[in-house]
Amino acid sequence: MAVARQSVPVMGRDDPADWLRLIRSRRIGPATFHRVMAEHGTAAEALRALPEIAKAAGVENYEICPMGVVVAEMKAARAAGAVMLRWGDGVYPVPLQEISDAPPVLWAQGDLGLLARPMVALVGARSASSLGLRMARRLGETLGAAGLVVVSGLARGVDAEAHQASLATGTVAVQAGGVDHIYPAENAGLAAEILARGCRVSEQPIGMEPQVRHFPMRNRIISGLARAVVVVEAAAKSGSLITAEAALEQGREVFAVPGHPFDARAAGCNRLIRDGATLVRSAHDILEALQIAMPGHRATPVDAPEPVRPLRDVTALHNMILARLGPSPVAEDQLIRDLDQPAARVLPELVTLELEGLILRQAGGLLSRQT
Numbered sequence: 310m311a312v313a314r315q316s317v318p319v320m321g322r323d324d325p326a327d328w329l330r331l332i333r334s335r336r337i338g339p340a341t342f343h344r345v346m347a348e349h350g351t352a353a354e355a356l357r358a359l360p361e362i363a364k365a366a367g368v369e370n371y372e373i374c375p376m377g378v379v380v381a382e383m384k385a386a387r388a389a390g391a392v393m394l395r396w397g398d399g400v401y402p403v404p405l406q407e408i409s410d411a412p413p414v415l416w417a418q419g420d421l422g423l424l425a426r427p428m429v430a431l432v433g434a435r436s437a438s439s440l441g442l443r444m445a446r447r448l449g450e451t452l453g454a455a456g457l458v459v460v461s462g463l464a465r466g467v468d469a470e471a472h473q474a475s476l477a478t479g480t481v482a483v484q485a486g487g488v489d490h491i492y493p494a495e496n497a498g499l500a501a502e503i504l505a506r507g508c509r510v511s512e513q514p515i516g517m518e519p520q521v522r523h524f525p526m527r528n529r530i531i532s533g534l535a536r537a538v539v540v541v542e543a544a545a546k547s548g549s550l551i552t553a554e555a556a557l558e559q560g561r562e563v564f565a566v567p568g569h570p571f572d573a574r575a576a577g578c579n580r581l582i583r584d585g586a587t588l589v590r591s592a593h594d595i596l597e598a599l600q601i602a603m604p605g606h607r608a609t610p611v612d613a614p615e616p617v618r619p620l621r622d623v624t625a626l627h628n629m630i631l632a633r634l635g636p637s638p639v640a641e642d643q644l645i646r647d648l649d650q651p652a653a654r655v656l657p658e659l660v661t662l663e664l665e666g667l668i669l670r671q672a673g674g675l676l677s678r679q680t
Contacts (some may be wrong), residue, residue: 434541
């Protein structure tokens with residue numbers, strides 16, 4: 310349920326420092342913040358009422374966040390080049406503003422204009438397969454070319470690939486820790502590129518190192534910013550599924566790329582599709598569902614279905630696959646690279662050979678020849 314628009318305070322009457330003091334005070338989360346703001350009109354009035362509210366809830370000697378803490382945060386933000394966005398201020402992203410637990414304050418760096426454009430979230434496994442990374446890259450490029458900003462979480466794997474693919478067309482990274490704290494450290498170079506060409510946002514204080522509890526909070530911002538969430542690869546229990554669940558609660562559309570039933574990295578996506586998510590074969594499935602046209606786009610071999618091939622060609626490919634497999638398991642991705650054949654041609658034949666009992670599939674996408 311969206312927060313009522315009429316609860317937006319008159320910004321000229323409210324000190325930004327009071328907003329920070331309120332949201333940084335103990336036991337004040339986003340939902341509580343919006344409730345007390347709706348009741349009291351301004352952050353200053355809400356702060357004055359907090360001790361009595363806490364006392365009525367059985368909390369004695371309640372102390373509001375000290376002004377010194379807020380002053381230090383605002384000073385650190387200026388040093389980091391971060392801008393404060395407040396809920397309802399005209400710059401704060403409208404789609405995010407409409408979720409019930411929207412962050413009252415966002416710190417943002419980079420191109421704030423991207424936050425006013427339509428976005429699609431692209432998320433997935435940190436330990437993604439090479440095929441998953443290829444899919445993320447193609448989706449990021451094509452969605453960007455269609456005019457959509459790609460939003461993701463700056464994690465390794467699918468997130469990083471999605472950001473990299475959409476740097477030229479527009480990408481937004483939502484960070485679990487402070488906007489100036491890069492996690493994981495291996496993505497520092499990518500984060501710098503996003504700062505220069507895209508936008509980075511976070512609801513956490515400047516300098517905050519991300520904690521486990523911060524990642525689900527970040528995920529609801531990713532889905533809240535977007536018109537739709539696309540999951541490329543996800544295990545049965547993963548942060549990507551948390552993002553998808555948040556998207557459903559927020560009324561966003563959810564898309565998922567299918568994978569092989571024996572690949573643990575595909576379990577989450579396959580479950581989403583089973584439960585009603587839209588199956589994604591290419592970016593065109595997403596654009597069609599969102600009713601977004603992409604003038605001048607021509608289907609590429611990756612987008613187009615693989616043509617029916619002569620039986621002799623199929624038999625030759627089967628022989629090539631079996632010749633490269635033995636009793637020792639080989640990663641599916643490596644096998645495809647060794648064969649030097651398009652993945653769209655190899656994958657169906659792997660399934661055929663598996664059903665015929667000629668090859669075995671093990672956890673983690675490993676293949677071996679049946680002896």
